Amino acid sequence: MEKYGGEIPEKVRKILSDNFFGRLTIEYTCSKMTSYYDGSTTAKDMKYEILKREDNLLEIKYHAPDLYGGITTMRIMLDGNCYYVPLQSFTFSEVFCKVK
Numbered sequence: 001m002e003k004y005g006g007e008i009p010e011k012v013r014k015i016l017s018d019n020f021f022g023r024l025t026i027e028y029t030c031s032k033m034t035s036y037y038d039g040s041t042t043a044k045d046m047k048y049e050i051l052k053r054e055d056n057l058l059e060i061k062y063h064a065p066d067l068y069g070g071i072t073t074m075r076i077m078l079d080g081n082c083y084y085v086p087l088q089s090f091t092f093s094e095v096f097c098k099v100k
Contacts, residue, residue, distance in 0.1 A: 022037060023037070024037050024096075026096060031048065032045045033046045033048055046062060046063065048062045048063065049061050057076070058076040058077075059075050060075075081097055081098040082096060082097040083095075084096075
């Protein structure tokens with residue numbers, strides 16, 4: 001993360017170094033998303049809507065007051081069975097891919 005820009009606060013550095021990474025599962029329909037981290041629900045039935053779609057780019061509006069402090073928008077890049085979510089504090093994206 002440091003290599004690609006962005007300063008990592010000590011608190012975040014500690015979280016990442018304490019085996020932070022696990023299995024994130026995201027299930028979604030046309031209007032709701034539920035996520036699970038290592039089997040525990042992290043967000044349930046979070047409403048979203050697609051604001052704009054241009055080729056492989058989506059602009060999404062999320063309704064998740066408990067996670068994001070209200071309504072927020074996000075741009076998502078689609079690529080085959082994967083999608084990319086840009087991280088605001090860094091110059092790279094998180095990548096999520098469909099698994100069987």
